[in-house]
Amino acid sequence: MAMVAKEDDDIAATAQMCTYCFDVLLQKLHPSTTKESNADDDITTSSQYTPPDVKCPLFVTWEKCQSPLRPPPLLSKVSFSSGVTTPASSSIITDDETSTHNNNDTNNNTNTTPAPLYELRGCVGTLAPKQLQHALSEFAITSALHDQRFDPISLHELPLLRVGVSLLVKYEECQDCLDWIVGLHGIIIKFSTGNGMRGMEQQYHSATFLPEVAKEQCWNQKETILSLIRKAGYRGNITNRLLSQIQCTRYQSSKCRIAYHEYIAESHGGKDPLSTNVELIAAVVAEEVVRKRRVNHVKPCVNL
Secondary structure (H helix, E strand, O other): OOOOOHHHOOOOOOHHHHHHHHHHHHHHHOHHHOOHHHOOOOOOOOOOOOOOOOEEEEEEEEEEEOOOOOOOHHHOOOEOOOOOEOOOOOOOOOHHHOOOOOOOOOOOOOOOOOOOOEEEEEEEEEEEEEEHHHHHHHHHHHHHHOOOOOOOOOHHHHHHEEEEEEEEEEEEEOOOOOOOOOOOOEEEEEEEEOOOOOOOOOEEEEEEEOHHHHHHOOOOHHHHHHHHHHHOOOOOOOOHHHHHHOEEEEEEEEEEEEEHHHHHHHHOOOOOOOOOOHHHHHHHHHHHHHHHHHHHOOOOOOOO
């Protein structure tokens, strides 16, 4: 496995990298909304956002807000025919306040606003070091439009999105598959099954979880490993012998993420380039109405 050069271990993901990912996706989905300042620039490179000649494994993650707690600014003054009216303003949420889970806050401070709910919309990256100047644009588009687990992201979804850039650093070989810390390390596992004897073809498996996955899913180390084995495509019995044969590499990540309204404030001076697109606003409003109705009519899920 290719490792990150030692001098690159301290590189950090930045809000500017996330802003650039939004720039790339916005131009791809609706070129006419791209800022005039970018008109003569090559938006497929990110030299102004990354140190020169830096190579690093990375992932770009898109998430979509599913919580009705905070509407996107595009909807901040829209009243819905269903009787639901969104607030007139929406404050910026910092990365520390956001989560893919709605964690109950036991703080008695009545001014505290619960974190919105986000769900995965696309995540693609590489474990091989890539030059960041080109890889950011590549994976911003690939994760948004070509993650085979999801439909391509549509323009009307942009106001509900959050993007995260994860740079993977500090790779270390583990002594065993449990030699890592939940919340600190991401892990890569590799193992083979079958030995070519008795008609059993030898198969090779590998998979990775980013550092935040186990913590966000509330998994311990063993639960994480079991889930990762399944992610690697193995469907047989998971025995202690199999666990002992797993080659495990741990790594850390520098991650930054911003929501669309933070991107607008940072990159467009608070003026949403999509706010004059009537068809887009209608599509966003329609989706917001459906989302609110779904949340207000949640029924218990029964496993059959």
